[in-house]
Each structure stands twice: as structure tokens, then as C-alpha cells.
Amino acid sequence: MRSFFSLNSSNYELPITNYQLPITWLTICLSVIVIWQHYTLRRLGAEISECPTKYWWWGGLGGALVAAIAIGSAIKTETGWGWTWRGRTLQIKS
DSSP states (O other): OTTTOOSSSSOOOOOTTTTTEEEHHHEEEEEEEEHHHHHHHHHHHHHHHTGGGGGGGHHHHHHHHHHHHHHHHHHHHHHHOOEEEEEEOOOOOO
């Protein structure tokens, strides 16, 4: 029996024991189920919102943009970096 960490041959294959095979199949089946449920939920959302599934990822991109703006605003408010109003910088009270 070959050792798990033995890399003597150029075509090394990961040994799958009787214990690992059911876990592998379970993982694959659960992954397929989750992907199918996500697609079904996305199709349902497309029917409700009348947004085609071709453009569903724009919602997440817009959310990430809003989050980046909020984080940038919080950093600028706390540090005063980049704040100007009519040529005056933000005065932070210590």
C-alpha cells in the first residue's frame, strides 16, 4: 500500500478509500442540489422582479459598490482624509 504523502511517481493519484468514497458522492450530490436550488430561486426572482436571469449579477455588483462607498465614507469621516468643503479641510475634535 502506498503512503498518502508519497510522491515518487509522476502520475500521482490520490487514494480513495471506502470511507472517502461516500463522502465524495455526498459532497457532489449536495453541491448539485444547492446549485439547482440557487438557479430555481434566481428564476423565481426573475419572474417576480421582471429582471432577466442574464442580468442577475448586477444586483450584487451594485450592492458591493454601495458597501464600498459606505466604507470609504466611514474612513474619511473618522480620519479626515480627503475631506474638503469650500476649500477647507475637516476639523476633527480631539
